[in-house]
Amino acid sequence: MSETTLEFAGESSTFQGTLPLDHPGGHEVRVLALDAGNANFGMVSQGIDVR
């Protein structure tokens, strides 16, 4: 598993980052938004295939 923090992208409510793709096979990209102080969380995911 690789993990990184997305940084503010300069546009309202938008965040971006990069991850190396070193391992061939099926993977899941999962973006989590976290604010435990307000009990607010959000998630979206998408499958990718690395050849």
Added chain:
Amino acid sequence: MLGFLVLPQSSPEEPAGTPTKVLVRAVSRDAKIIGSGVGGARITIRDASTGEVLTEGLQQGGTGDTDSIMVRPHQRGTPVYDTEGAAGFLATLELDQPTVVEVIAEGPLGTPQSKQRASKTLLLVPGQDILGDGVLLEIHGFTVTLLEPQRSEFESGQELGVRATVRMT
């Protein structure tokens, strides 16, 4: 205000009860009202003892006044959400006796992956309208939308660019 009621025993042939307005608002935790821009919210009111659905519908409208909701300190007795165009669902129930109801909100309806549910029970009294800010239900969570990657196949050794928006539900 305190009061008391003397109610006749109901019978099947009695006409419908007293119209009673109930305004419901689904609001976002730490943010504003769930408005039409994110698909609104589904509101259901059930009789808590029988489970019968008394009414249901969609909350539509604006997200409310930012200054009133997010900036100014809230003062007891002063409306926070009840501003022109603010989203809500206004129901009129026919009640023939004080009734405990369950009020349920599900939303935002525009993004199924971030839809959440909140509910509460309360006693309604015939003819006692609930307006103003109304019955508030707080929905937790963020709506995260993936902008990149838009394709699903990559070569090993590449860098994966990830870009996403995060909005208060």
